[in-house]
Amino acid sequence: MIRVLSVDDHPLLREGLAAMINNQTDMQLVAEASNGREAVEVFRTHRPDITLMDLQMPETSGIEAMTSIRAEFPDALIIVLTTHAGDVQVSRALKAGARGYLLKGSLRKELLETIRAVYAGQKRVSPELAVEIVEHAAEVALTPREIDVLRLLGGGNANKEIAARLFLSEETVKSHVRSILAKLGARDRTQAWTIGIKRGIIEL
Structure with missing residues (x-):
């Protein structure tokens, strides 16, 4: 049994x-x-x-x-x-x-x-x-910090707001956003956030 x-x-x-x-x-x-x-x-x-x-x-x-x-x-x-x-x-x-x-x-x-x-x-x-x-096995995973940034992209937060909330410089946030878009194959911030939700990288 x-x-x-x-x-x-x-x-x-x-x-x-x-x-x-x-x-x-x-x-x-x-x-x-x-x-x-x-x-x-x-x-x-x-x-x-x-x-x-x-x-x-x-x-x-x-x-x-x-x-x-x-x-x-x-x-x-x-x-x-x-x-x-x-x-x-x-x-x-x-x-x-x-x-x-x-x-x-x-x-x-x-x-x-x-x-x-x-x-x-x-x-x-x-x-x-x-x-x-x-399908996604060969892709480079997002770093924990990139996941933090991705989570905040969803609320329509600008780089300046994300930088303030994560205690980073705006330049660092810009660099993280570029890396996120490249890794997820997203054309913009909204699409990156949507992909993040769909793949379970971040949760609503």
């Missing part, structure tokens, strides 16, 4: 997952959590075989919860379920130790098979996400 923990801040989604899982003869939902902090506590209590983890949650994010769980239980098997398809988001989750990554829109088709595959020792990523990861 594969024992499953479900972590999501939407009760309806957890209800749907519970129905799908408990309908199977080889798996059982043993516990639920509604945020990342709770997830760590519930994991300690139940030690599930598989944890289904949302990324965007109040209090503690899915990535932080995963990192905490795996620091204590390195063999924890975690599958990320999310609405976000960005390749950078996927890479972050895989680096944090996720063994699977599924879009919530494809759960009906892929969830049960993915739980079984990950339990059997495989890694699983939705095919459309795998394509996106490969």
Whole structure:
């Protein structure tokens, strides 16, 4: 019997997952959590075989919860379920130790098979996400400071405002913006910010 923990801040989604899982003869939902902090506590209590983890949650994010769980239980098997398809988001989750990554829109088709595959020792990523990861694999990643600048481009902030908020000179901000546009293949600041959101480099 594969024992499953479900972590999501939407009760309806957890209800749907519970129905799908408990309908199977080889798996059982043993516990639920509604945020990342709770997830760590519930994991300690139940030690599930598989944890289904949302990324965007109040209090503690899915990535932080995963990192905490795996620091204590390195063999924890975690599958990320999310609405976000960005390749950078996927890479972050895989680096944090996720063994699977599924879009919530494809759960009906892929969830049960993915739980079984990950339990059997495989890694699983939705095919459309795998394509996106490969597409951007050769690109140079933004530096942490460039990500800070990119985040502030979204509010229509001028270089002067960004410089003041990040305690940088205007020249340095200009240089970061040029580098961001080149790395993301964006023609202007707005497009760079949009690409950043789409790929999961920054969050709304």
